[in-house]
Amino acid sequence: PSPDQIALRRDAMVKAVVADEVRIKAFEDGVASSGVLRSQVGLVVGKLSASSDRALVYSLLPTxxxxxxxxxCSLRAAAPSAGKAKSKGGKGGAGASxxxxxxxxxxxxxxAEHARQASRxxxxxxxxxxxxxxxxxxxxKATPSAVLSQVIRVVSQSVPWYGSDFDERLLLHLSYSxxxxxxxICEMASxxxxxxxxxxSKLLxxxxxxxxxxxFETRLTVVQAEPFKKVISKAISHLTKEVQNAKALIDGDLFSDDMTITSEGPHEVDLLVPFKNNLPAGV
Structure with a gap:
């Protein structure tokens, strides 16, 4: 990454996590009321942005x-200590562990598969x-941090964010005892x-x-040696830049950074795309 990108990442480090009070507390009460569930893993659904130092958590999805x-997610009993096992014998070592x-x-x-399907x-x-x-x-606390980081990394890789260099993901721990x-905050690189x-807070x-x-309309040349998904991705890749460069009309008004929308939706959005000067053949 360039020095500018590194500076952006440092400035955009997540410093606070804000969760929807109603949804998260209801989830906490529900999982705690089971009484027998000793471990569980799931997904955090929300919003991370390189332009903000806050992460927003809307909901939790149990895997x-x-x-x-x-x-x-399950529990694995700790292995007996070799030193204690030798000094106290078989039963003593088991008791110590x-x-x-x-x-x-x-x-x-x-x-990761759960994350892939849920994200869609x-x-x-x-x-x-x-x-x-x-x-x-x-x-x-007994689980090595490398194990926790690996889970987050694999989940992150299964649901990549297009065009995003954001290097952080969340790890929330709800302790019952x-x-x-x-x-x-897990930094993907390290x-x-x-x-x-x-x-x-009240987010939702x-x-x-x-x-x-x-x-849009496009024509595809399908080659059997190339995966169909890859053919489609290549054919419509130019559309991504086209939409990113478009101007947006929200309920007929041109969008601006200082626009405040307080009325109830849904709101209709129209895109004003640039003139199509250099489009690939077949579009």
Whole structure:
């Protein structure tokens, strides 16, 4: 990355996480009321932006059991210490190891697949921005940070953000013993985890709905040796830049950075695209 990009990333570091109070507290009460659930992993749905130092959390999505009925997150008993086992014998060593909290283990590929499918169904403006974990404080702290970072990295790779160099994702931990939230920011490049402030607000009530349809027509030359998805992506790649350079009319008014929209939606959006001077053949 260029020096300007590095400076942008430093300035855009997430310093606070704001979660929707109604949705997150309802989720917390629901998972706590089960009484028997000792560990769980799932996705954090919200919004991260390089232009803001706040991350917004709209909802949490539990990762369902695998096709074999196994949980995506489970507890693994701590291995007995070799020193204690030798000094106290078989039973003494087992007894000593029982004091150590179990660690968390994950079906990383399954969590990533859940993220891939969930991201396709999210509304515009919402993304999978990290993971959450429900467990005891002891199990969370006993799990190596490299294991936690790996889960976040694989999830991030499964739902890449087009055109975004943002290098951070969220790790939310809901502890049931003691019961409290903790938030950490995972930096993708290094895998490091750093603490972050966590607070509630009424987010969903302030969201606006915008509707826009962009029609286009193109002709494709399909080559059997090339995947069809890749053919389509190459054919419409120019449309991305076209839409990014377009001007937007919101309910008939030209959008500007200082525009304030307070009326209830949905709002209709029209795109004013540049003149098509250098389009590829067949469009």
């Amino acid at each position: 369902p059991p695998t096709d074999a009925g196994e949980p995506a 029982s004091d150590a909290p179990p660690t968390l283990q994950f079906d990383v590929d399954w969590v 169904m999210l509304l515009g403006g919402m993304s999978v921005i990290g993971i959450y974990i429900w467990s005891s404080e002891g199990s969370f 003691p019961r409290r939230w903790a938030c950490r 895998g490091s985890l750093r603490p972050c402030d966590f607070k509630y 009530a302030s969201l606006q709905t915008f509707r826009c349809t962009y029609n």
